Every structure is written in structure tokens, then in C-alpha cells.
Amino acid sequence: MEERAELPKPRFIFPPADVGDVMVEQLEFSLDHGEACTPGCLDCKRLATVRAALLRPFEGRLRK
Numbered sequence: 001m002e003e004r005a006e007l008p009k010p011r012f013i014f015p016p017a018d019v020g021d022v023m024v025e026q027l028e029f030s031l032d033h034g035e036a037c038t039p040g041c042l043d044c045k046r047l048a049t050v051r052a053a054l055l056r057p058f059e060g061r062l063r064k
């Protein structure tokens, strides 16, 4: 059986981003993206999904 050369391990110059930071950035993008919305906007759908999940404990107590 032929021995396969090992691939070089990937080296990261910068450490991977913090997941929490990425989530906050994505939420900020979703909240601010509205100026370019078209009917059926996928970012609006994504925001509605996230909003429903995050605000579930406060259902009925927040104004929309």
C-alpha cells in the first residue's frame, strides 16, 4: 500500500473570530439592512426568525 504524503496543516495567521462577536455582528446587520429590502427579502425572514426566538420569553409584553 502506497504511503500518502500528509497534507500541511492549515496555519491561521489570526485566531478564529469569537462566535458571540459574529452573532452580534450578524444581528446588527439584520437590524440595519432594511433600506434595500425588496418583497420576500431573505434577510427580513432571517431577522423575523431570530427575533421570534430571542424574544420568546417576552411574548405579548413587547410592542412590535
Ligand SMILES: [Zn+2]
Residues within 6 Å of the ligand: 033, 034, 036, 037, 038, 041, 042, 043, 044, 045
Ligand atoms: Zn429585508
